[in-house]
Amino acid sequence: MNNLLSLDFTVNGKSETFTFKPDASLLTVLRDNGRTEVHNGCETGDCGSCVVILNGKTVNSCMVLAASAKGGDILTVKALGDIYNPHPIQRAFAESGAVQCGFCTPGQVLSTYALLLENPDPDVEQIKKALDGNICRCTGYKKIIEAVLMAGRLMREADNG
Amino acid sequence: MNDLKWFFPESGSECLNLFNDGFQPHAGGTFLIKTSLKLSGLFDINSVADYKILKNTDTGIVLGSAVSYTDAASFLHAASPGNIISVALSQAASTPLRNRISIGGSIASSPKWSDITAPLAASGAVLRFEGSSEDIDYAVYSADRKMRKNNLVSSVSVPLDSIKGSYYRFTFTGFDYPTFTLAVSKRSDDFFVCAVNGARDGLRVFKGNSDAVIAEASQTLSFNSERGMSEDYILSRAISELRRLFPKGGADDE
Numbered sequence: 126m127n128n129l130l131s132l133d134f135t136v137n138g139k140s141e142t143f144t145f146k147p148d149a150s151l152l153t154v155l156r157d158n159g160r161t162e163v164h165n166g167c168e169t170g171d172c173g174s175c176v177v178i179l180n181g182k183t184v185n186s187c188m189v190l191a192a193s194a195k196g197g198d199i200l201t202v203k204a205l206g207d208i209y210n211p212h213p214i215q216r217a218f219a220e221s222g223a224v225q226c227g228f229c230t231p232g233q234v235l236s237t238y239a240l241l242l243e244n245p246d247p248d249v250e251q252i253k254k255a256l257d258g259n260i261c262r263c264t265g266y267k268k269i270i271e272a273v274l275m276a277g278r279l280m281r282e283a284d285n286g
Numbered sequence: 287m288n289d290l291k292w293f294f295p296e297s298g299s300e301c302l303n304l305f306n307d308g309f310q311p312h313a314g315g316t317f318l319i320k321t322s323l324k325l326s327g328l329f330d331i332n333s334v335a336d337y338k339i340l341k342n343t344d345t346g347i348v349l350g351s352a353v354s355y356t357d358a359a360s361f362l363h364a365a366s367p368g369n370i371i372s373v374a375l376s377q378a379a380s381t382p383l384r385n386r387i388s389i390g391g392s393i394a395s396s397p398k399w400s401d402i403t404a405p406l407a408a409s410g411a412v413l414r415f416e417g418s419s420e421d422i423d424y425a426v427y428s429a430d431r432k433m434r435k436n437n438l439v440s441s442v443s444v445p446l447d448s449i450k451g452s453y454y455r456f457t458f459t460g461f462d463y464p465t466f467t468l469a470v471s472k473r474s475d476d477f478f479v480c481a482v483n484g485a486r487d488g489l490r491v492f493k494g495n496s497d498a499v500i501a502e503a504s505q506t507l508s509f510n511s512e513r514g515m516s517e518d519y520i521l522s523r524a525i526s527e528l529r530r531l532f533p534k535g536g537a538d539d540e
């Protein structure tokens with residue numbers, strides 16, 4: 126008999142009860158519950174397309190046993206904005222040409238968000254380090270780095286009114 | 287597999303009871319999630335305050351077993367910039383993985399590619415197990431599979447004066463599993479403790495002046511061939527990287 130767990134997480138500001146197998150990954154639980162903006166690329170911790178922010182830190186949701194996120198606060202890329210009301214990071218990615226197929230983009234955007242909250246004006250080396258777990262098969266990274274620099278500028282300008 | 291139970295203890299003694307009942311600790315989960323999880327139960331140790339400890343004491347730095355690589359690296363860097371453990375931990379895996387991978391989970395699972403093994407061995411780190419006040423030498427623990435299986439690690443302490451030195455990981459790209467890692471702890475101008483992890487027989491420790499360490503390593507180290515690289519190539523690469531880690535003419539590379 127399957128022993129299912131029912132645990133609460135807060136996803137994008139909304140607390141919900143999720144029911145899942147005790148060995149399920151956080152990636153599976155999120156996607157099975159409609160959070161398909163969290164992408165499934167490799168399920169081995171290598172690509173970063175499944176990155177979410179858990180309790181303030183980026184994690185590969187495929188490498189997190191969902192039960193261990195009990196009570197956790199999870200942000201997916203949808204928490205930041207959407208096409209009608211994009212976050213400055215999402216705008217910067219679009220305007221810099223840092224999005225081609227878009228598969229890696231939710232993870233890249235969330236890694237950028239976590240970086241800019243901690244360090245509003247990162248240099249290129251700091252950007253490379255913060256995004257070292259996000260692989261892009263399309264863009265070659267130059268545009269992504271430009272997008273992060275632009276996002277930093279936009280966010281600093283917004284902060285300075 | 288689906289009968290796996292989960293527990294969320296808040297104290298070391300609750301953890302020890304669960305461990306003695308045959309349940310396994312869960313820290314970062316990055317190793318466990320890759321296993322078949324044919325276990326009766328897991329207890330998550332992240333709510334135990336003592337296992338999240340990061341502190342500077344007279345004898346050195348204490349890192350709780352559930353502390354992540356990210357948090358450990360930044361605390362150690364603040365205490366002693368550029369030390370071998372913070373350099374090693376901040377190069378491991380990738381940012382989102384370092385946010386999860388724990389000190390204790392890495393010490394216990396000790397994969398061949400772990401970036402924590404060589405610097406802990408070189409710096410003479412000691413471990414504490416839950417339910418005991420004895421200091422256990424990390425290198426002894428690391429070599430003893432039974433000791434690893436039968437003990438719940440609560441913390442590791444590293445002496446501040448032995449974490450100065452240099453670290454190297456041999457990888458193809460930044461985010462890659464290292465084939466071998468090297469850590470050199472400088473104890474004085476002519477006495478070093480050097481740890482090599484990933485050798486055919488696992489972790490090796492060499493002590494002495496730079497010439498003695500390099501001579502012994504050259505004569506006694508061996509590696510398995512891996513990823514299209516021959517045993518001889520990996521050995522020659524390890525020895526030349528080791529030479530580079532030693533300061534020229536006995537002066538430090540800090």
Ligand SMILES: Cc1cc2nc3c(=O)[nH]c(=O)nc-3n(C[C@H](O)[C@H](O)[C@H](O)COP(=O)(O)OP(=O)(O)OC[C@H]3O[C@@H](n4cnc5c(N)ncnc54)[C@H](O)[C@@H]3O)c2cc1C
Pocket residue numbers: 169170171188310311312313314315316317318319331351352377378379380383386387388389390391392393394395396397399400401402437438439440462463464
């Ligand atoms: C894609 C990928 C790349 C990686 N690359 C690297 C790398 O380059 N360098 C590197 O250093 N690491 C790397 N790792 C991490 C490494 O492979 C292990 O997964 C990690 O060290 C395990 O730590 P954890 O906290 O996740 O342990 P867990 O998965 O939580 O536990 C591992 C084992 O240790 C036991 N355990 C946990 N805590 C304790 C404790 N306190 N006392 C006793 N036993 C305990 C568990 O029961 C389990 O058996 C990588 C991991 C992934 C997924």
Ligand code: FES
Pocket residue numbers: 164165166167168169170171172173174175176185186187188
């Ligand atoms: S799907 Fe998680 S890292 Fe690739």
Ligand code: FES
Pocket residue numbers: 223224225226227228229230260261262263264
């Ligand atoms: S835009 Fe296609 S993988 Fe990054």
